[in-house]
Amino acid sequence: MKHLIAPSVLSCDFANIQRDVEMINNSEADWFHIDVMDGVFVPNISFGFPVLKAIKKHAKKTIDVHLMIVNPDQYVEEFAKSGADVLTVHYEACPHLHRTIQLIHSFGMKAAVALHPHTNVSVLENVIEDLDMVLIMSVNPGFGGQKFIDNAINKVKQTKALIERTNSNAIIEVDGGVNLETGKKLIDAGADVLVAGSFVFNSPNPNETITQLKEM
Secondary structure (H helix, E strand, O other), rough: OEEEEEEEHHOOOHHHHHHHOOOOHOOOEEEEEEEEOOOOOOEOOOOHHHHHHHHHOOOOEEEEEEEOOOOOHHHOOOOOOOOOEEEEEEHHHHOOHHHHHHHHHHHHHHHHHHOOOOOOHHHHHOOOOHHOOEEEEEOOOOOOOOOOHHHHHHHHHHHHHHHHHHHOOOEEEOOOOOOOHHHHHHHHHHOEEEEEEEHOOOOOOHHHHHHHHHOO
Protein backbone atom coordinates (compact mmCIF):
# COMPACT_ATOMS: atom_id res chain seq x y z
CA MET A 1 0.00 0.00 0.00
CA LYS A 2 1.06 3.59 -0.59
CA HIS A 3 2.02 5.18 2.72
CA LEU A 4 -0.55 7.33 4.51
CA ILE A 5 -0.08 10.79 6.02
CA ALA A 6 -1.82 11.71 9.27
CA PRO A 7 -1.33 15.36 10.28
CA SER A 8 -1.40 15.77 14.06
CA VAL A 9 -4.12 18.21 15.06
CA LEU A 10 -2.24 18.87 18.31
CA SER A 11 0.06 21.18 16.31
CA CYS A 12 -2.69 23.14 14.56
CA ASP A 13 -3.82 26.68 15.43
CA PHE A 14 -6.48 26.08 18.10
CA ALA A 15 -7.94 29.53 17.49
CA ASN A 16 -8.58 28.49 13.87
CA ILE A 17 -9.18 24.78 14.28
CA GLN A 18 -12.01 24.60 11.72
CA ARG A 19 -9.78 26.31 9.14
CA ASP A 20 -7.02 23.77 9.75
CA VAL A 21 -9.49 20.87 9.61
CA GLU A 22 -10.68 22.12 6.22
CA MET A 23 -7.06 22.43 5.10
CA ILE A 24 -6.51 18.76 5.93
CA ASN A 25 -9.79 17.84 4.20
CA ASN A 26 -8.59 19.56 1.03
CA SER A 27 -5.03 18.24 1.18
CA GLU A 28 -3.54 14.91 0.18
CA ALA A 29 -3.53 13.80 3.83
CA ASP A 30 -5.30 10.52 4.55
CA TRP A 31 -6.13 10.69 8.26
CA PHE A 32 -6.61 13.15 11.11
CA HIS A 33 -4.34 12.21 14.03
CA ILE A 34 -5.71 13.36 17.38
CA ASP A 35 -3.63 13.11 20.56
CA VAL A 36 -5.51 12.82 23.85
CA MET A 37 -3.35 13.38 26.97
CA ASP A 38 -4.40 13.39 30.61
CA GLY A 39 -1.45 14.97 32.42
CA VAL A 40 -0.94 11.70 34.34
CA PHE A 41 0.29 9.12 31.84
CA VAL A 42 2.25 11.86 30.05
CA PRO A 43 3.28 15.31 31.35
CA ASN A 44 0.85 17.30 29.23
CA ILE A 45 -2.89 17.83 28.87
CA SER A 46 -4.67 18.12 25.53
CA PHE A 47 -8.25 18.10 24.33
CA GLY A 48 -11.05 15.66 25.06
CA PHE A 49 -14.48 14.69 23.79
CA PRO A 50 -15.94 18.15 22.93
CA VAL A 51 -13.03 19.01 20.63
CA LEU A 52 -13.03 15.54 19.07
CA LYS A 53 -16.76 15.84 18.36
CA ALA A 54 -16.23 19.30 16.83
CA ILE A 55 -13.47 17.99 14.57
CA LYS A 56 -15.59 14.98 13.58
CA LYS A 57 -18.39 17.30 12.49
CA HIS A 58 -16.18 18.83 9.81
CA ALA A 59 -13.63 16.07 9.07
CA LYS A 60 -14.08 14.08 5.87
CA LYS A 61 -11.29 11.60 6.51
CA THR A 62 -10.41 8.84 8.97
CA ILE A 63 -10.18 9.95 12.61
CA ASP A 64 -7.11 8.36 14.21
CA VAL A 65 -7.20 8.88 18.00
CA HIS A 66 -4.07 8.27 20.09
CA LEU A 67 -4.82 7.88 23.80
CA MET A 68 -1.97 8.83 26.15
CA ILE A 69 -4.02 8.29 29.28
CA VAL A 70 -4.27 5.96 32.26
CA ASN A 71 -7.11 3.43 32.38
CA PRO A 72 -8.20 3.91 28.76
CA ASP A 73 -10.81 1.13 28.97
CA GLN A 74 -13.29 3.33 30.80
CA TYR A 75 -13.38 5.78 27.88
CA VAL A 76 -13.43 3.42 24.88
CA GLU A 77 -17.19 3.60 24.36
CA GLU A 78 -17.23 7.39 24.60
CA PHE A 79 -14.45 7.72 22.01
CA ALA A 80 -16.44 5.50 19.67
CA LYS A 81 -19.48 7.72 20.15
CA SER A 82 -17.35 10.84 19.61
CA GLY A 83 -16.22 9.71 16.17
CA ALA A 84 -12.96 7.76 16.47
CA ASP A 85 -12.33 5.33 13.61
CA VAL A 86 -8.99 4.05 14.87
CA LEU A 87 -8.25 3.98 18.62
CA THR A 88 -4.70 3.59 19.88
CA VAL A 89 -3.86 2.70 23.47
CA HIS A 90 -0.42 2.40 25.03
CA TYR A 91 0.97 -0.99 25.94
CA GLU A 92 2.37 0.63 29.08
CA ALA A 93 -1.11 1.78 30.21
CA CYS A 94 -2.98 -1.51 29.71
CA PRO A 95 -2.46 -4.31 32.25
CA HIS A 96 -5.06 -6.43 30.41
CA LEU A 97 -4.09 -5.53 26.86
CA HIS A 98 -5.94 -8.30 25.04
CA ARG A 99 -9.18 -7.37 26.82
CA THR A 100 -8.69 -3.73 25.82
CA ILE A 101 -8.17 -4.68 22.16
CA GLN A 102 -11.35 -6.77 22.23
CA LEU A 103 -13.23 -3.85 23.80
CA ILE A 104 -12.11 -1.45 21.07
CA HIS A 105 -13.20 -3.89 18.38
CA SER A 106 -16.57 -4.41 20.08
CA PHE A 107 -17.43 -0.76 19.41
CA GLY A 108 -16.59 -1.02 15.72
CA MET A 109 -13.23 0.74 15.81
CA LYS A 110 -9.87 -0.46 14.58
CA ALA A 111 -7.52 -1.27 17.45
CA ALA A 112 -3.92 -0.11 17.69
CA VAL A 113 -1.24 -0.32 20.35
CA ALA A 114 1.52 2.25 20.85
CA LEU A 115 4.96 1.57 22.26
CA HIS A 116 7.18 4.02 24.17
CA PRO A 117 10.68 4.44 22.72
CA HIS A 118 12.11 2.17 25.45
CA THR A 119 9.56 -0.64 25.03
CA ASN A 120 10.65 -3.68 23.04
CA VAL A 121 8.53 -4.76 20.08
CA SER A 122 8.57 -8.33 21.42
CA VAL A 123 5.89 -7.44 24.00
CA LEU A 124 3.35 -7.54 21.15
CA GLU A 125 4.15 -11.15 20.24
CA ASN A 126 0.93 -12.52 21.75
CA VAL A 127 -1.47 -9.83 20.47
CA ILE A 128 -0.07 -8.88 17.06
CA GLU A 129 -2.57 -11.06 15.20
CA ASP A 130 -5.44 -9.21 16.91
CA LEU A 131 -4.16 -5.72 16.06
CA ASP A 132 -5.04 -3.49 13.14
CA MET A 133 -2.05 -1.20 13.74
CA VAL A 134 1.12 -0.75 15.80
CA LEU A 135 2.21 2.81 16.64
CA ILE A 136 5.95 3.25 17.11
CA MET A 137 6.72 6.38 19.13
CA SER A 138 9.83 8.04 17.73
CA VAL A 139 9.84 10.66 20.51
CA ASN A 140 8.90 10.40 24.17
CA PRO A 141 5.13 11.00 24.24
CA GLY A 142 3.69 14.21 25.64
CA PHE A 143 4.91 17.13 23.56
CA GLY A 144 5.22 18.06 19.90
CA GLY A 145 8.36 19.33 18.24
CA GLN A 146 10.81 16.86 19.80
CA LYS A 147 13.91 15.42 18.17
CA PHE A 148 13.50 12.14 16.30
CA ILE A 149 14.88 9.04 18.08
CA ASP A 150 16.88 7.13 15.48
CA ASN A 151 16.25 3.70 17.02
CA ALA A 152 12.63 4.00 15.85
CA ILE A 153 13.84 2.92 12.40
CA ASN A 154 15.10 -0.37 13.84
CA LYS A 155 11.84 -0.82 15.74
CA VAL A 156 9.86 -0.40 12.53
CA LYS A 157 11.97 -3.13 10.93
CA GLN A 158 11.44 -5.39 13.95
CA THR A 159 7.70 -4.76 13.90
CA LYS A 160 7.54 -5.48 10.17
CA ALA A 161 9.36 -8.78 10.74
CA LEU A 162 6.95 -9.73 13.54
CA ILE A 163 3.93 -8.92 11.37
CA GLU A 164 5.24 -10.97 8.47
CA ARG A 165 6.23 -13.91 10.69
CA THR A 166 2.77 -14.10 12.27
CA ASN A 167 0.78 -13.29 9.12
CA SER A 168 -0.81 -10.37 10.96
CA ASN A 169 -2.74 -7.79 8.97
CA ALA A 170 -1.50 -4.96 11.19
CA ILE A 171 0.00 -1.85 9.64
CA ILE A 172 2.73 0.33 11.17
CA GLU A 173 2.35 3.98 12.15
CA VAL A 174 5.16 6.24 13.41
CA ASP A 175 4.68 9.39 15.45
CA GLY A 176 7.30 11.97 16.43
CA GLY A 177 9.93 14.02 14.66
CA VAL A 178 8.68 13.07 11.19
CA ASN A 179 9.96 15.22 8.33
CA LEU A 180 11.08 14.56 4.75
CA GLU A 181 14.39 13.05 5.85
CA THR A 182 13.17 10.83 8.70
CA GLY A 183 9.94 10.03 6.87
CA LYS A 184 11.81 8.54 3.92
CA LYS A 185 13.91 6.35 6.21
CA LEU A 186 10.78 5.15 8.03
CA ILE A 187 8.96 4.27 4.81
CA ASP A 188 12.02 2.38 3.57
CA ALA A 189 12.04 0.48 6.88
CA GLY A 190 8.41 -0.56 6.45
CA ALA A 191 6.23 2.17 7.95
CA ASP A 192 2.72 2.54 6.49
CA VAL A 193 1.42 5.68 8.24
CA LEU A 194 3.40 8.81 9.14
CA VAL A 195 2.12 11.23 11.76
CA ALA A 196 3.43 14.76 11.24
CA GLY A 197 2.57 17.70 13.46
CA SER A 198 5.06 20.52 13.87
CA PHE A 199 6.66 19.82 10.50
CA VAL A 200 3.31 20.40 8.77
CA PHE A 201 1.75 23.20 10.77
CA ASN A 202 4.93 25.22 11.32
CA SER A 203 5.73 25.20 7.62
CA PRO A 204 4.96 28.22 5.38
CA ASN A 205 2.54 26.09 3.33
CA PRO A 206 1.10 23.14 5.31
CA ASN A 207 -0.85 21.86 2.31
CA GLU A 208 2.27 21.71 0.16
CA THR A 209 4.22 20.09 3.00
CA ILE A 210 1.60 17.34 3.22
CA THR A 211 1.94 16.80 -0.54
CA GLN A 212 5.72 16.49 -0.20
CA LEU A 213 5.33 13.91 2.57
CA LYS A 214 2.81 11.99 0.50
CA GLU A 215 5.03 11.96 -2.59
CA MET A 216 8.16 10.65 -0.87
